[in-house]
Structures are given as C-alpha cells and as structure tokens.
Amino acid sequence: MMDAVAPASDARPDRAAIAADASGERAVGRSSVYVYEAPVRICHWVNAFSIIVLMGTGYLIGTPLPTVAGEASDNFVMGYIRFAHFSAGQVLAVFFLARILWTFVGNHHSRQIFYLPLHRRQFWKEVLHEIRWYAFLEREPKLYVGHNPLAQIAMFTGFTLFVAFMIVTGFALYSEGTGIDSWQHKLFGWVFAIWPNSQDVHTWHHLGMWALVVFVMVHIYTAIREDIMSRQSIISSMISGERQFRD
C-alpha cells in the first residue's frame, strides 16, 4: 500500500522535536500526520452514536419490554422506542450519505473505506502480513497513515456494505408504515421484489444488526489494540484528526 510509511519520514517535522529547555530536558519528538478531516470525524461519531441507538431500540422492537400497566392511551412505550429507532435511522442515513459526498471533496483517506483495491498484488501481500501480525507471527507491525489493508477490508464490508444494507432494508420496512404512496416506498419498495414476504426482510434486518454488532466489537478491539501495540494513535485520531507515531 502507498500509505505505508516509515515513521517520521514524510510526515511533517514536529516543532516539539527541536524544543529543549535550559536544563537540557528535551520534549519528545513525535511525527504526526493529519488524516481524518473534521467532516469525517463528525460523521464517525454521529454514525457511531446512531448505530448504538439503533441496535438498542431495534432489539427492543423485535423483543419488546414487559407489558406496562394502565390504560393504553396513558402509555406510548413501544411508540417512543420506534420513534427513537426511526429518528436514529434517518440521522444515520443522512450522515452516511454526507460521508459519501465528502469523498468527492475530502482527502484521499476519506475515500479509503469505499473501495477495495482487490486487483493489486501488493494489497493482498500486505493483507497477508496483517493476518500474520494478528496471528502473532510477525514481531513488528507495519505502520500506515490511513487504514491498514485488513482494516480497509473490515471497514468496507463491516461498515460501508452492512450499513448501506441496513439503511436500504430499514427504509423498506419503514415504508410499510408510511404506505405504498410514500417516497420511502417509491425509493425502497423494490426490496419487496426480492423478498415478497416482508417477514424475510425483517429476518435479514435482524441478521444485519448482529453482523454490525460483530463489526463494532472487532472495530473497537482492534482500535484499542493497535493503539497500544503498533505505537500509533488510533482512538485519539478520530477526535483530533492527527495520527501520531510514538516511536
């Protein structure tokens, strides 16, 4: 991959590297690169928050809470849960779309999770290296400014494809309530041409949720692990946008 860098090579020199105080104590010089632009970071956190809300409320729609007492008109438990689910879904859809639009404006890192360079031999070689790294067969990790090739595969399938699938099936299911003359049905009603019985769409939407649960678990684990093991910032990068290399 082109993004692989030797630490401190093409990254811009840090001021701190040459700063020193009178007693001779030097600040530690660390190279950092600006990777994630503000819109990418905003989309990341909004999407992350929406997905958490969607998972929680979605599960409760499939498996509702115990019955509440009192008159039906005094309660709106299921209604509020569904409202939260639909709102979070709309927010996710808008920010997912915004994220796609940003790839036309943003830097080349912003495009990385929307394609896979499967035809490049180098890509596969580095995927293999990453697999060996995770299988404890490599002692030293390779450093990347953006995603490593394995992470790119995970992001492309786990986030881009799965979330797109959830948005499409989600809007199709939503259109069942808004009716066949709604824009949701006009845009997403074709889903029911693939699965005429919407119970199947429900089943796939459930499976998609669990696929995302698995993705989120792996995503968070590897982010924390690489932050420690590869000695490069991962978690704080999604807040500051800067990727630091600590060696």
Next chain:
Amino acid sequence: MGAATETFYSVIRRQGITRRCFHKFCGLTATSLGLGPLAASRIANALETKPRVPVIWMHGLECTCCSESFIRSAHPLVKDAVLSMISLDYDDTIMAAAGHQAEAILEETRAKHKGQYILAVEGNPPLNEGGMFCIDGGKPFVEKLKMMAEDAMAIIAWGACASWGCVQAAKPNPTQATPIDKVITNKPIIKVPGCPPIAEVMTGVVTFITTFGKLPELDRQGRPKMFYSQRIHDKCYRRPHFDAGQFVEEWDDEAARKGYCLYKMGCKGPTTYNACSTVRWNGGVSFPIQSGHGCIGCSEDGFWDKGSFYDRLTNIKQFGIEKNADQIGMAAAGAVGAAVAAHAAVTAAKRLANKRDDANQDH
C-alpha cells in the same frame, strides 16, 4: 350456461322486472347521480347492450376454500355476483353440466369470447413429471390452464395457492406446485391472496371489473391496491396496545383476557397485507385477532415456510441448524466476543513476555 351472450338487461327482465320499471331505475339513477337529462337513456343503452363478463373458473391443486369463502359473500351477495353481474360459464365444482358437456363449454367460450373472458384460477398447477400430479378432464391441469389463458382478457389468481404456491408448494414441494404468474407470463394477472381470501374481497374484485370494465389498480406484487395496500397491523383495533407496549405474554394470561396486542405471541399482522382488520370475516363479524389468536400471515408469500405461527422471527435452516436470526446473531456475537477476549489475553501475555525479554537483554 354459456349459450347466447347475455346482457344486463336480459338478466333484469328475467328476474321479473318490467321494462317500465327498468327505465324508472335508469332515470332515478341518473337523477340521483346528478347527471344531465341524456344520461338516463345512456344508462339504459349501456345495460341493454353491454354483455355480462364471461368468467371461466378453473381448479388446480387446491382445497376449494376459495370457493367456500366466495359463496359466503354478503356485500354483494354471491347470488348477485354469480347470477347477475358475471356470466359464470364454467366452474367444475358448482356447475350443473358434467363430462364432455362441461368441457365443451371451455372450447366454446374460447372461440366466442376471444380476449373478453376472465379466467379465474383457484389452486395452481404442479409442473413435476409433466404436470401428472393434477389431471383434470384427462389432461394435466397445466395444459388446460395454458390453453384457456391464451385467449383470456385477464387472469384472477384466487388465494395463496394461485398467487404464491401455498401449502402444496411448501418445502420440499415434491410436485413442484407453481403459482400462476410463474406459468403464465403474457397476461395481466390479479393476485387475490389469502387462505382463503376474504369473501367480500373476492366479490369486490369481480364487481370492480364488471362495473368499470377494467382491471383494478395493482400494487408491486400484483395485488389489488384497494384491498392489499395496508397491513393487518396498520388497521388493527389492538394497535393502541402495541404502541403503548401492552402485550399478551402467554396464552390465557391477564393481558390476553384484556385483549392486548398479540405481537409477542407471533402475530404476523405487521408483515401481512390484507383487509381482515377492516373488512373482517363472515359478513364483518370478526377476524382472527378479534377472536384472540394472532394473524398467521396466510396471504403472504411462502407463509408455511416461515417457521412457527407463534414466533415473530423466521427459523433459518442452514448447515443443519434451525435457529432464528436473533439466536444466530447472539451466538455469533458471543463467539466473536470470546475470540476477542482470547486474542487480547494472548496479546497481553506476549507483550509481557517481550518486555521481560527486553529487560533481560538490557541487563
């Protein structure tokens, strides 16, 4: 049956209504609809010249529940539909003629009303072994169906069998029972699914076609929009309990007695398109949910293959397991969670070992 082409006027006269009364009816209709003075004679002319729509009703692999439902229609009464509105020229279950006489009517209708008759099909053709699993009049049903479909104006696919396949097409479908729209592809097909469809929905579709002389507007799946554009759930009288979060948790609990939502008992109302919650059954008396049982989704594609009638989620049968999406998902998430924890543990152990190595080398 099926001799000369009958008009509405001849039916009206046959029922003992005088010509004078007939013209009074036309005048009164025009006046009450607020039409101009010429409308009365136009209505009379239309009724005198417009032939009743000939209908051929055929039976493939089916259980006759569609016919049983149809004959119980209250609005309109089935007698009015069969004797006045349409000209039911052939229906081997209820017609008087039999044998060669009956079969001759098919040829006659085909020749005389080419492109004008409605072919109503109850049940579906099995295609395996050359269609030998359903022989009708000495021939495989599929051949008879194709022959009559050729010159039909349109086809009505009655019930879940003709629309989707129903029980005879449930896995593993040994006879390869196939819905009508997979066999006939060059004719407009109106799907009227349900097992059986609601009587008033059936006669409603017939009434629409005979009244307006055209087919009703269909949805994406080929069902009449006027009856199938909303789910049972959308018009269910127990919907307030769903929104409130009040559910029947098990049969015969307090919530069941109070008539709470049957969602947790596997009610398929949220995924079933039909008019049961508005039109209801038996002349509007009740429908399954009103009787305390969840909807089983009988008007939906492959409803026999979607697991238990009492589960919300379909069972997924793959690689010899039979679990629903949530069970599979939880197992997968659990396995990945355990893998992550194990990986983290190995990582920590390795890191500790490496540190010790480094420390040893430093000394």
